[in-house]
Amino acid sequence: MxxxxxxxxxxxxxxxxxxxxxxxxxxxxxxxxxxxxxxxxxxxxxxxxxxxxxxxxxxxxxxLTEAEKKLFEKLIGVSGIGPKAATNVLSNISTSELVRSIVSGDLAQKKIRGIGTKTATKIVNELKDKLDDLAADEESSISNTMLNDTISALLNLGYTRAEVKKKTPEIKKIIEVSGSIENVLRDSLKVIRN
Incomplete structure (x- = not known):
């Protein structure tokens, strides 16, 4: 192998x-x-x-990523989904969006070429409870990326590394409740100014 x-x-x-x-x-x-x-x-x-x-x-x-490989292997574990079909799915939707769609049960609404409603429903039914590890990894990856982007933006705005480091725990809390980088940055600026 x-x-x-x-x-x-x-x-x-x-x-x-x-x-x-x-x-x-x-x-x-x-x-x-x-x-x-x-x-x-x-x-x-x-x-x-x-x-x-x-x-x-x-x-x-x-x-390129272990997460994408794991998701591929989970997809080919679904009856009726072979390696070519799994590759097609991953070619038409990002891994994070695919995991979210499976966990939330709305994969059929994504209109992936070559994957009909019946197959999408089968994927959801067979994988919904098996993606907890990937969903957690994806959330962690997204929040780490958002934290790094926020820190970079604050440093580019002229704040010192010490100032940013001091407020990092508060910035992490903002990331947990906020949806977009714009909101995180706006709220982080409020926190760092205080």
């Missing part, structure tokens, strides 16, 4: 990439979310790999 590939991008086409690992080119199928985040040909990349083995073929599916 291949779990990880690290090497130079030898060539790339929509949905596939060839990774040169010490002179051996591995063809990897990737969702569009991964494809568009890859660098240019010749750049180094590390992909988390899911190996799909059939009677007469082995196919590699690659992802």
């Amino acid at each position: 291949i779990y990880l590939l690290r090497g130079a991008i030898a060539c790339k086409e929509i949905g596939t990439v060839v990774i040169d690992v010490n002179g051996v080119g591995y063809g990897v199928t990737v969702p569009l979310s991964t494809y568009y985040d890859l660098g240019a040909v010749g750049e180094e990349v590390e992909l988390k790999i899911h190996t799909s083995q059939r009677e007469n073929s082995i196919e590699l599916f690659g992802f």
